[in-house]
Amino acid sequence: MDAPRPTESAEYKHLREQSALPGKGGLTRIGRAFWNTIGGFREGLSTEAAIKQEAALLLVALPVSFFVATNVWIWVALIGSLILLLAVEFLNTAIERLCNHLHPEKHVAIKVTKDLASAGVFCVIALTALIWIAAVVARFWT
Numbered sequence: 360m361d362a363p364r365p366t367e368s369a370e371y372k373h374l375r376e377q378s379a380l381p382g383k384g385g386l387t388r389i390g391r392a393f394w395n396t397i398g399g400f401r402e403g404l405s406t407e408a409a410i411k412q413e414a415a416l417l418l419v420a421l422p423v424s425f426f427v428a429t430n431v432w433i434w435v436a437l438i439g440s441l442i443l444l445l446a447v448e449f450l451n452t453a454i455e456r457l458c459n460h461l462h463p464e465k466h467v468a469i470k471v472t473k474d475l476a477s478a479g480v481f482c483v484i485a486l487t488a489l490i491w492i493a494a495v496v497a498r499f500w501t
Contacts, residue, residue, distance in 0.1 A: 381488050382434055399449065407448075413448050417438075417442070420437070420441055420491075426482055436494070437490060450479075451476040451477060455473055
């Protein structure tokens with residue numbers, strides 16, 4: 360006899376019930392998600408130094424990108440890399456805050472989790488730098 364699928368067990372019943380609530384989908388859900396997003400932007404921009412710095416970098420880089428990019432795809436790569444960096448920084452901040460909430464004391468496993476999230480941010484910083492350097496070299500030195 361096969362074991363029940365995880366979504367059929369009582370442990371996941373609340374997920375099925377939430378998704379089946381009448382009037383909680385469509386435009387209502389999209390509207391609530393939008394206001395949650397605005398709240399996340401406000402919180403991140405008002406409290407996190409890294410998010411403030413990366414948002415400022417995006418604002419400065421936006422007009423510069425018009426001079427660096429030679430076509431629309433290069434421009435998309437330049438700005439997209441900065442938006443990706445900001446998104447990953449928001450996720451890193453969320454992971455750090457959740458870790459601090461669940462385990463405020465110093466703990467090895469929490470440190471490893473935060474280090475992994477930080478490594479993810481570093482990878483996107485490296486990707487962003489690579490994209491911008493390649494675009495600048497292609498624009499001005501080839």
